Amino acid sequence: MNTDKIRIIKIVQGMMVLMFALATFTVFSTSVLAQSRDPLPSWNEGMAKSRIMEFVEGVAQEDSPNFVPISERIAVFDNDGTLWPEQPLVQVLSMLAKLEALATVDPSLRERQPFKAALEQDSSYFTKEGIKAVIDVVVTTMANMTQEEFEADAQTFIETAIYPRLNQPISNLAYKPMVELLNYLRANGFQTWICSGGGIDFIRLVSEQLYGVPPQQVIGSTLKKEYREENGKNFIWRRAEIDRINDKEGKPVGIDLYIGKRPIFAMGNVRSGGDIAMLSYSQAQAKPSLQLIINHDDSKREFAYQEPDNASLNAALKNGWTVVSIKNDWKTVFYFKYLK
Amino acid sequence: MNTDKIRIIKIVQGMMVLMFALATFTVFSTSVLAQSRDPLPSWNEGMAKSRIMEFVEGVAQEDSPNFVPISERIAVFDNDGTLWPEQPLVQVLSMLAKLEALATVDPSLRERQPFKAALEQDSSYFTKEGIKAVIDVVVTTMANMTQEEFEADAQTFIETAIYPRLNQPISNLAYKPMVELLNYLRANGFQTWICSGGGIDFIRLVSEQLYGVPPQQVIGSTLKKEYREENGKNFIWRRAEIDRINDKEGKPVGIDLYIGKRPIFAMGNVRSGGDIAMLSYSQAQAKPSLQLIINHDDSKREFAYQEPDNASLNAALKNGWTVVSIKNDWKTVFYFKYLK
Known part of the structure; x- marks a missing residue:
């Protein structure tokens, strides 16, 4: 073999080492970047944020004792007072x-x-x-x-x-920290669902635009409906009769009806105790799970109100659910600037 | 610049050209391979197969006049007699x-x-x-x-x-051409749903394993249920009362209830006219859509039976739905070898 050929081989080998190193470095730096970027920038550091992140990381890591397969990563959220205001x-x-x-x-x-x-x-x-x-x-x-x-x-x-009161269009009402949470869960393989006491058909019209939740992942109260054919057209007719109220004990029933399995993540808010059954249903299963209740305690940036009987916060205390204080846990509440 | 340096630069330039060519070739050959691999190998060439493939390709190509955005690519399938046998x-x-x-x-x-x-x-x-x-x-x-x-x-x-009659375990009953079709649709951005007259909770136990359809994409008949808490446990109780029969006119209602939009692809089969309303509901919309009816005309490899009144085939003829003949359109019916 002549010196030219040896030199070329060495150069090629050197380049391959360099390329491999570059590739490794790129992967490494991307991963460092991903880890250092805060997925929940509108959340203050504190117990609520750490519990959420510890739970999600544990569920998503294959070598974690809390690992849950993707098909079981179901998260359900109340809508009014949890994803947007209700006063x-x-x-x-x-x-x-x-x-x-x-x-x-x-x-x-x-x-x-x-x-x-x-x-x-x-x-x-x-x-x-x-x-x-x-x-x-x-x-x-x-x-x-x-x-x-x-x-x-x-x-x-x-x-x-x-x-x-907020003087904003409907499309501006989503809570910013909750949209971040929904995105963070989806990025970690969760399927995100809305489970609301409100009417299913109304929420379906805003769920994708406001929260990234497709209409077919919305559960809500329903009217009785029927299929009709008239004058060569067909349509669904909304009858003047309630089919199902998806509140309180109706929420686990709605989840069974639409999803068919217990969610491992459930989040609601104080007001009427409407989310207690949903959170209990999520918690009573073998898999790791997390339940959260939003406390509306911020009269300046949102609306401060409590339940007359304190039922949701009492249930949270008894069952170890995480209470999210809007005042303390949320750096920002909305996408728009507050009027003051 | 000395000759060595010039030679190294030339070698590096040459390698870069070679690497670019290799990368291009790899992309090109993968794409040729993807195009030449038949996504429906158990389907004979014929009108049913071409209509399906033309429709799916049109819907999925952004520059096609039939393009439909991914969020609207909803496909619904009857279960008994469409995805597996019903006799x-x-x-x-x-x-x-x-x-x-x-x-x-x-x-x-x-x-x-x-x-x-x-x-x-x-x-x-x-x-x-x-x-x-x-x-x-x-x-x-x-x-x-x-x-x-x-x-x-x-x-x-x-x-x-x-x-x-088939002497097979339940897990072996899926029609092979239908599993290929479900996979083909999903590979082209469709969300695949089952919409069956059968009980929702039974189908949910087989849908993922047999067809790759997750439990939360199954629509079926339901019992009335309630949430109960007893002895520190909670559960869903199945009441001895029918809630909804998801057959005939009940199918579009079920689709509205669970999906909230009209599917652009709907497939059922002859037997009781049970899928006619579902196919009509899918067809009566502005977007491009495809409707198919399976005709059970293969007594050797499956079971031959017809509707007494011929309702489904008449509706297919009238509305231009595609009739799939098991005898002629399916090269293979099951995953197992036939006994005869």
Whole structure:
């Protein structure tokens, strides 16, 4: 072999070593970068953030004692008060808007109960009359129409309504720390679901845009529906009858109906104890799991309110659920600047 | 610059050209390979196969006039007779097995109707008495127990039962051409769903293993359920009451309930006209869509049967749905070798 050939071989070998080193370095530096980038920048350091990150890292690492296969990484979230504000409820606003439109066509609605009370925003009437009056308003504003008609109405509301007190469009209402959490879970193989007491069809119209949750991963309350064929067209008809209320004990039932397995991550908020059953259902299984309750304790940046009976925080204390304080755990609440 | 340096530069330049050429060649040959590999090897060439492939390619190509965004690529499949055999129905076998077990504990069941008829496999009794008798058997074998108890029972059946006539375990019953089709659709960004008249909880136990469809993408008939807490445990209780029958006009309602949008691909089979509404619902939308009906016309490799009124084939003819002949369109039916 002559010196030229030997030199070329050495150069080639040297280049290969260099290329290998470069490749290794690239992989290494990317991984360092990924690790050092905070997946939850809107969360303050503290117990809530560390519990979430420890749980997610444990579940996702194959050599961890807490490893859970991807098919079992199901996370469920309440919507109102957990992913966006609930004082007042967005869907109540949408029903009032629809009721106003109906009353313009048929003014007698303004004199008939429970519509009179609803239009005058007399909540004491509903407190006195109970769920029956609420359901009357629900079916009058959301039923006796095709699914497509309902969606068109709701879409118009979503695109034009301004949320009171915060003075923001509906598309701006998502809690920033929760969107970060949803993205972080999905990046670690979780399937993210909404499990709400609200109507399923309304939430499906905002879930993808606001939270990255596709419509088919939304569970909510439902009307009875039927399939109809008329004049060569077919459609789903929304009957004036409640099918299922997806709140309290209805939430685990909804999860069984739509997912068929117990979630390993469940998150709700204080207000009515509506998420206690869902969190208990998630916790009572063999796999590692995490349950969280948001405490609305920030009157400056959001709305401060508590449950009259403290049921959710008591359940959290008893069961070891993680309480998330908006005031202390969230660096930022919304995407928009606060009005002060 | 000395000759050595010039020579090294030239060698490096040469190597870079070579590496680029190699990389290009690799990409090119992989793409040629991908195109030349038949995604549906168990399908004979013919109209059914070409319509499927033209549709899927059109939907998935961004520059095609038929392009549909990934979030809208929803495909729904009937289960019995579409993804596996239905002569006899697997779930009927599972109910009979459970009824036998119950009759061993309580022999009086053998004398009481409709259980006597069921245990003696006297189908004429059910033809005469109708749906009420069938529902009696359904709730007796599948209700009044926790969700976990039902799943344990069904799992044992699935692992041990032998399917008559074909003499095969349940895990061997998937139609090979349909598994290829499901994989092909998923590889092109489709989300694949099962929409069956059968009970949702039974199908969920086989859907992932047999078809690669996760439990949360199964729609089926449901019992009424409730959440209960007892002795520090919580569970879903299966009540002895039908919630929803996911057949005929119930199928579009189930799709609306679980998915919230019209599928662009729907496939069922002849037997009872059970899939006609689902296919009509899929077809009546603005986006490009494809509907298919399997015709069970192969008495040698599967079971030959028709609808008494020919409803499904008539609907296919009228609406331009693609009829899949098992005899002509499928090169192979099952994964196992035929007995004859």
